[in-house]
Amino acid sequence: MNLLHTAVVIVISVVLAACNSTPREPISTRDASAYISQQSAAQRSARVSDVHYDLDFTLTGGTTFSATTNVNFNLSDTNKALTLDLNQATISHFSINGKKVYPNYNNRYITLNPGLLVSGRNTVEVQFTRAHSTNGEGLHRFVDPVDDKVYLYSHFEPAAAQQMFAVFDQPDLKATYTLSVTAPKEWTVISAMRESSTTEQGDTRQWRFPQSPKLSPYNFSMHAGPYHQWTDNSGKYPLRLFARQSVVDQVTPQDWFTYTQQGLTFFDEYFGIPYPFKKYDQVLVPDFLYGAMENAAAITFSESRFLFNTEMTATQKQRLAGVIMHEMAHQWFGNLVTMKWWNGLWLNESFASFMGTLATAEATEFTHAWRSFYANNKQSAYHLDSQASTHPIEVPVATTQNAFDNIDAITYSKGASALKQLNHLLGEKAFQTGVRNYLTQYSYQNAELNDFITSLGKAANKNLTTWSQQWLYEAGVNSIQASFSCENGRITQFSLNQTAASDALPTLREQHVQIGLFTKGRNRLHHNISMPVTYSGSTTNVTSLVGLYCPDLVYPNYQDWGFVKVNLDPVSFNTAKQSLRLVKDPLLRSMLWQSLWDSVEDGSLSLNDYIGTVLVNLPGEIDYTIVGQVLSSLSKTRIYLDKMAPINQRYAQKAIRAIEQMSLRKVMINSQNRDVQRRWFANYIAFARSQDALNNIDALLNNKASIKGLTLDQDLRWMMISHLNRYDHPSAMYWLRKERELDSSDSGQKSALAAEVSRPDALKKRQWLTRIQQDTNLPFSKQRTIMDNLYPSEQKSLSAVTAEQRLTTLAQLDQDKGPVFMRSYAKDLIPTDCSYGNVSALQHLQSNSEQLSDGTQRALKEAIQQEQKCLLITSKMSR
Known part of the structure; x- marks a missing residue:
């Protein structure tokens, strides 16, 4: 107009x-x-x-x-x-x-x-x-x-x-x-x-x-x-699945229908209210901003998350089942009963995350879903809740522009963990009754947090005012550590010591957890006892453990009931480092691995020692979920090593080479296990730096080499081609041009763009940066692809070329582009290079950041803290 x-x-x-x-x-x-x-x-x-x-x-x-x-x-x-x-x-x-x-x-x-x-x-x-x-x-x-x-x-x-x-x-x-x-x-x-x-x-x-x-x-x-349509009318509710015609071969409708039917049966019974809509449609869509969206009876799913060029791996199937369950839970909690305002969005998402994981664990073949939640979702929440930019679960939302300012791992996973803890604290039956009463009372209406909490409290006959204040209105994650002493092989004193996140976040919370005690045997770590305990305050004495055998390891959040970081006591820390292979319980083993990684990030264990522990213990690990968890920590390790260069360049090269070789060995020996083999192969590609490794990737693409059991589908080919381009291998551009001609699909175009953008060319990178800052005609999905791939961690010097430009233009972009653009831009393009100089530059920008939006200010705080953490880890390394 x-x-x-x-x-x-x-x-x-x-x-x-x-x-x-x-x-x-x-x-x-x-x-x-x-x-x-x-x-x-x-x-x-x-x-x-x-x-x-x-x-x-x-x-x-x-x-x-x-x-x-x-x-x-x-x-x-x-x-x-x-x-x-x-x-x-x-x-x-x-x-x-x-x-x-x-x-x-x-x-x-x-x-x-x-x-x-x-x-x-x-x-x-x-x-x-x-x-x-x-x-x-x-x-x-x-x-x-x-x-x-x-x-x-x-x-x-x-x-x-x-x-x-x-x-x-x-x-x-x-x-x-x-x-x-x-x-x-x-x-x-x-x-x-x-x-x-x-x-x-x-x-x-x-x-x-x-x-x-x-x-x-x-x-x-x-x-x-x-749209192409598949139907399934075999269950209580009619199901339909839709996808673009050109991607039909990438969809396995039976998996979708199986998990959907399982979920509808589970939720009908759990909520005690039949599915509130007349049909259940699911639509795979391109260019989607998020993983999925719970539109009533017409749920949308991101193609990029759920379309594959080969049979899905176990992890991909579990992710599909989990997201289907998450969006399905919303049909009751979110669609049938809806928050009054956007400050209630956390409860909407937290509840769906909690119920989605519960349904996945109890209604599908993925009975280990809570272990996956611990290894992935919960760790993201712990990480974010330890940041300077953390926030309470429940926060005010001034306008609809701010609705997504705090939609993150705290909203989804800390909130879900708090509900899981509340489920343990109140008892599963009382919790379920409270949920049913809430959904019945507010069907087709709007409700507020207090309505939900009141319903749970009434069902359990418990006043939840203090619980709500501690958990929902106070930020930060607590830590606990066992303290015990022994005489003549028996425990004489035992307590749980709780510490606050920081002086600025002093809240101590009440939690109901299990304490696990273990002793070392010749071939295994023996589980002596599990003791449920409700603790609060700074110290809780656990007299019921006095007189028991003195343990070699204490884990004070056994079976992961609580949302709390565990600091292992000195005896348990040494046992964990030396005896991971003796731990038969996969969840406990996962938690001990996590404790070691947490020790790296808080400066109490050197990165060198952690990498050494991985190289010794991970090759023998057979649990698929734990392998993925530790490989994820190795991915972070690689980024730290890249950012630290050239200070630790010699060690970094040796460590990355060792992980590269370990990964290739595991690829070769897992030819009978497709899922495990692909997981290790992806890690091999990520760590391939040596000329031998890059040449091997080229030979695999060219069919001059092969690996038994490994099929190079389109997804893997693009992963390999992108990696060759990141390191400017002599054949990289040849493969990029050839694959771009062969794969003209939307995902192929984005993969080609990612490979091209990642190439180590300073002039081209400046041009790409200018384009995403100024070109309003470029589809946002491609802008995001550019942002994600413009400055890989090893291209530290190339990132430095435009670092000042990215900082000086940040405020204007924030004003002009809006929150959808800035959520990606700030995450990917605020410069980080693990240097005191960059910390100073970021802090200077922060001190003059009044004009920045809340979301961008938060991203700036997180970048500063990430730099400081990298510097701490660097200072603890032995060279």
């Missing part, structure tokens, strides 16, 4: 307001942004109720779509103006209660003239056209590079429904929806309800959908395109 037209609209709206004889409050208290504050949203929901949307879309496959929104709602008063959200649209017709008027529209929301509204039922009609989104929000449009077919999908969380239709875009204004869509006749349209009719109209088809149940705007969805 041009400025002259906007001015005319404002003048006419003011005149219309003046025509009403009753004095009015100001037209709107909102600012001119698309983001509504919590206060404004609360004021709006206090006046608006019983909302219904009648939506009509015309989709052509072009870059724009046209639509009509009819909004019907009750209004309690006409004392002041009301706003209706609609982002960046061109309005062709607008009426209030049947009266056609010029819209008072600022390209972000329409201000409804109170003189045309009534106390009671109102109808607003908006006809408009809008460009499709290309950043993964709103109604996203994607053109398949393989066959030029167009696919659309919607994504609205937290407040992007306004990019597709006129809406009161806030979670506590739940509404019912009817939908009509005219689209090319070869397309399928998917939404919260199954279509009631389709009518061919020449080259198009009109789809009509019946009225939906009450949903928050972010839970509603519409997806359209020539």
